[in-house]
Amino acid sequence: MEALAILFGACLTAVASFGLGKLLLGTACREWPVRFVCGAAVLSLVIFLFCCLRLVYPVMFLLVGGAIIGAATVTERRAAVPAKPRSFTPAAPAAVVFLSVAAVYSVIYLVNAMAPEVSPDGSAYHLSFVARYVRDHGFHPITWNLYASLSGGAEMLFLFAFAFGRHSAAAMVHFAFLLALGWQIFAYGRRGGFPLAGACAAVLVFVSPVVGIDGTTAYNDVALAAVGFMLFYLLQVWSEENNPRLLPAIGLLAGFAYAVKYTGWPAAIYAIAFVVWKSRRWRHAAVVVGCVALEIVPWVVKNWLWVGNPAAPFVNAVFRNPFVTVAFEKDYTEYFKLYDLTSRWQIPWAVTVSAKLQGLLGPVFLLAPIALLALRWRAGRQLLLAALVFGVNYFGNIGTRFLIPPLPFVALAMALVLARIPGLAVAVALLHAVLSWPSVVPRYALPGAMHIIKVPWREALRIRDTDHFMRTRLAEYGAVRLLEEHTPPAASVFSFRPIPEAYTSRRVLIEYESAGNEMLGRILKSAFVPGMLPTWRLRFDFPAQPLTGIRVVQTAVGRDLWSIAELRVLREGREVPRKPGWRLTADPFPWTIPDAFDNSPLTLWRTGETIKPGMYVEVDLTEVADGVLIEAAPDQSQIRLKLEGRDRQREWHTLAQAPKIFDAPPPLGLRRAAARELKRRGVSYLLVFDDEFGADDFRTHQDLWGIQQIGEAHGGRLYQLP
C-alpha cells in the first residue's frame, strides 16, 4: 500500500502539473517536459495559495488535481489540432545512444527515488517544512529555522505529493523533473538539427552522479536546472515562432526559477532582457514581467511579513531583524565560498573527480573547456550565454550541486563540439555512463562522495522493513527515533547539530538555524565554557551627578561581537535600583537589550555583528549616579568602550573614556540556571551527541545541570530539562 501511495502522490502531482502546462501553453508547445515544468510553476503557486488559506488537506488536493486533469483533458479534446508529424525515428543512432543509457539509469533512479528519503538536506529541512505544513494544514510563521525563509517553489510540489505518499513521493516528483530535463535536452538537439549532440548531452547530464543523487531525492537543484532549461528552450522557440502565447509561460518559468531556489534569480533578468531585446515591444515585456512577479512576489511578501526581511535569510545587514544575525550570515556565506578547499584552482578536480565538494559531475566534465569552441555556432553562443546566466551565482556556493543548473548548457556546448566526430561524441557519452555507474564511482572518488550507492528495490517497494535502511543510511536518524519515543508530540528540543527533522513532529531548535537558537546555545555554554563564563567586569567611575541618560559606546573595530550580560548603574558603590520607567535601546540588535537588565548573568544582549565604532547601549533614566558596571564574558577582548551621560539640559557628555577591567568569580549554580532559562524559553529537552563540544559536561554533571538522560541512540543522548 505504501508503495502505491508513493506512486499515487507523485503521479497526481506530475499529471496535474502536466495538465496545467497544457492549459497554459495550449498548442503553442506540445512537448511533455515543457508542459510539465510550466504546469509545475502554476501548481506551485496554487499550493502556495492553499498554504496561505490553510487548506492543505489531501481531499482538497484530490479535488484540485482531479479538476485540473479534467479541464486539461476537455480542453485538449476541444482544441483537437493534430500534432506536427515528428521527423524523429526511434532507430536513429542518437536515439539509441540516449534511450539505451537513459533506460538503464532510469530504473536505478526510479528505485532510489522510491526508496526511503535519506538525503541530508531533504530530510533535515526541505521535507521537514513540507511535513509541518501538512500537519498544520498550511503556513505558519517559522522563525526558529532560517531555511524556512528560503523560497520553496519545489517544496510546494513536494507538499502536494507528500500529502498522499509522504517523503518518497516528494523525491519522486523531483525525479520527474530529472526525466523531463533529460528528455528535453535530447529534444532540443533534435529540434536544432544536431540530434547526436543532443543525445550525448542528455546522457552527460542525466547520468552525472551528482545529478542522479540530487534528482532522486528531495533536493531542488535538478528542478531548477529543468526550469532553467525549459525557459531557455521556450525563449528559443518564441524567438523563432514569435507566438505570444508562450510569453506567460516564459515569465512564469523565469519567476519559478527564483521560487525553486534563490540562486535562480538571474533567470528573471535573462528572460526579460531576452524578450525586450528580441521583440522591442513593451507589451511583451510587461507580460513577462507580470508573470515573473506572480511567482516571486508571494515568497518575498511571506518573508517580509514573517521575518521582516524580504530576502531572508540573506541581506540581514540591510533588512535588520531578530531572527538571523549579520555575523552568522557572514560566516555562513564565507564558508560556502571555499568549503574546505585551500584554493579555487582545486574546484575543477573536486567537482568532477574527487567529490570533495559533496558530489561529482563525472570525470568527463574535465573536458568542459572544449565547450568554448562552440562559440563558433549561433546555438553554441546561445548555450554558453545561458550557462553563464545560470552559473553566475556559482562562486557564492561552490558545492557541486550548484553547477547542476548551468550543466545542461555546458553539456550541450561540449557535445556540439564533440559531435563533429560522431564516434568520439558517442564514446565520451558511453565512457561517462560507465564512470558514473554506482559501483565504479568509489574507485576514484573520495569515500563518502554524494552519489547513488545501490539499488534498494526491496525498500523502494516497501517489501522489506525500512528502519534498518534508514538507520544505516541516514546519520542521526536514531536520534529522531529517540525524540519520537521519549517526548510528547508538542515538545521543543534543542540540538547543537541538525537532525532529520522531516521524520519527527517535534519542534527541533538547531543552534545555528536562528539568532534565538544561537542564544540558547550561548546560554548553555555560558554556564561551563571558561571563556564564556560571565566573569568579566568593566566599571566606569565618574563624579556623582544627576543624569537623564547614559550611553555605553563602542569605539573599536574588530572581529569580536560585543555582549553584555548585565548593565548596572551605580551610586556610592551600590546599584541604583532599576525602574520600570527606564527606556532601554541598543544599536545594533535592539531586540534583546532587556536581557542585559534582567539580573541573569546568563542571558545577554549581543551585537550580532562584529564590532565597529558607534555601536551603543542606551538607557533613558532620571537618576543621580557615579558609576556604571558591565558584567560580561571575556570572549570580547577587542572591544573598547566609553561612557556618555546626558544631563538635565539633555546634552550628551563623555563621563569616562574607558572602564576599569577586572575579573569576578563565576557564580555557582550557572548550569542549573542555564537549564532553567532554556525551560523558561520553551525548550524541554536537549539532544547532545557524544562527539560534540561539551557533551561530557552534560553527561557527567547531570546533577549540576538538573537534567536527566532519558534515552540514548547512536551517540545521541536525550536529556529532559528540569
Added chain:
Amino acid sequence: MGEAGSGTLGPFVYMSQPDASAYIVSGMRANSEGAWRWAHERPLLRFYLPEVGRVRFRMDFTLPANTFQETGPVTLTLALNSQVFDSVRCDKPGQQRYDHSVPPELVHANALNQVAITPDKTAGRVSPGERLGFVLASAGFAE
C-alpha cells in the same frame, strides 16, 4: 546563584578583588599585593554558599622558592566548617592549583562557610617578625 556583589560575600574570591578582605577571617596579611596575598600559619576564609548541589573547593596558590628553601615540602590541610576534608602535599615550589570535591554533608547551604587551609610548616627567615605559609591568589567554591 550567589555572587560577591556590593557588600555581600560570594562563593569565591580573587585576592585582587577590592572586597577580598571581607572573605578573610584571620591568618593572612592585611592587604593584597596586587593579585595575591600572603597566608600565615592558620589562614581562615569565609564564603557564602547558596543552595547548590555538589561543589568543589578550588584555590590557586604559590609556594615561593625562597620560603620553600626554608620549609621544604609543605602539606596543606583543608577543613570546612572545622571538619578536615583533605590534605595535599606540595613537593615542589611554584604555582599550584588545588581542585577537589567537598563532602556535601560539610556544606552549609544558604549560609557562611569557613575554610581553614593550614600549612604544616611556615617560614620565618624571609620576613622577620611573621611566619609565611604560602601565597594565595584565589580560593573558593566552584562546580
